[in-house]
Amino acid sequence: MPNNQDNRNRNNNPNQSVNEAGRNGGEATSNNHENEFYEEIGRKGGEARNKQNDFDKKNQEETDGQDKKRNEDDYNSINS
Numbered sequence: 001m002p003n004n005q006d007n008r009n010r011n012n013n014p015n016q017s018v019n020e021a022g023r024n025g026g027e028a029t030s031n032n033h034e035n036e037f038y039e040e041i042g043r044k045g046g047e048a049r050n051k052q053n054d055f056d057k058k059n060q061e062e063t064d065g066q067d068k069k070r071n072e073d074d075y076n077s078i079n080s
Contacts, residue, residue, distance in 0.1 A: 016024070
């Protein structure tokens with residue numbers, strides 16, 4: 001992992017910290033874009049999060065089903 005000095009050297013201003021560069025970049029983005037830009041990236045982020053949640057839920061249901069089957073098999077093998 002690069003040290004703080006390496007991070008500073010990647011900025012246009014070598015005396016600028018990573019936090020300062022991020023803040024300046026955020027301000028520049030804010031100055032260059034209207035509210036619609038932020039609405040769009042927020043909507044896209046929400047859609048991506050929903051897809052991930054659906055994927056996670058489906059995989060959890062499959063895992064739960066496999067665990068239940070495994071537990072039933074273990075119970076049956078012990079009690080037969």
